[in-house]
Amino acid sequence: MKLPRKVSIVEVGPRDGLQNEPIFMSTDLKIDLVNCLIRSGLKRIEATSFVHPRWIPQLKDAEEVIKGVGTGLHTRISALIPNLRGYERARECGVREINLVISASQSHNMKNVNRTIEESLKYFGSIAEAAQRDGVMVRGSVAVSFGCPYEGKVPPDRVYHIASELKNMGCFEIVLADTVGVANPAQVYRLFGEAGRKVSGVGLAAHFHDTRGLGLANVLAAMQAGVTVFDSSIGGMGGCPYAPGAPGNIATEKLVMMLSEMKIETGIDTCKMTACLDMLRSIVGTGKTGGEIFCG
DSSP, X not given: OOOOXXXXXXXXXXXXXXXXXXXXXXXXXXXXXXHHHHHXXXXXEEEXXXXXXXXXXGGTTHHHHHHHSOOTTTOEEEEEOOSHHHHHHHHHTTOOEEEEEEESSHHHHHHHXXXXXXXXXXXXXXXXXXXXXXXXXXXXXXXXXXXXXXXXXXXXXHHHHHHXXXXXXXXXXXXXXXXXXXXXXXXXXXXXXXXHHHSTTSEEXXXXXXXXXXXXHHHHHHHHTTOOEEEEBGXXXXXXXXXXXXXXXXXXXXXXXXXXXXXXXXXXXXXXXHHHHHHHHHHHOGGGSOOOOOOO
16 A cells, blocks of 8 residues: 655644634633644644634634734644635744635635636736745645535546646645545545646645545545645534534544554644643533544
């Protein structure tokens, strides 16, 4: 079986997870959680989103969170950017890596940002240009790459086209995201394998949801296709608005445990990760977070 020796995990819980929580987690608790995740050994954390508070009030304290977290010796803190104003806010408080998201479905993109795919590509191109001038790294994400709640199947060529355009605008890494958790391992292997050939010269990453319990199986398929960077969320936070009550993002602790058992290096201390999970459970409740993790 073709598997990597080392995998990088991008923790997205503080952004993708908390934005779905019904309650507002205090700024101090968010900062404590991010700092705990840094201490666990995570090298990349998407800490917040600079979206207008009217749309996602749970992340209305983006500036305070960014300014309050420790950077760690080798930890990169990033933020999701929906528009130019969001980029300006992020830049002003020192964010050095941003994530731009475009949907592979016209319907999903229109409902999400009220733009066509091509309009989003043009709009984000200007933000990426500004980021390059400012020395800010740009990560590009292709949402609903494996299926859309409005359109069903998404043509793979559309995914490759968007990924190629994101690469051309200077993104250092392209994420293919299973936003609603409909992917299966065979589909994952095919899409990433072909993307690696059609969009060469740029890093590929995977973002899976565990809606149907296939999240970790999809990770395995992606690794076999050559992917070594995976998004995940502490406690499996994130949910799915199109499947009420279903699990959300793949849980960081489950991903770490699986990779550890497979002797694949992550650089994450499982005991310190347990402390982060305990902290999260004390805030949002034990029934809302992912599985157990065994340290030692």
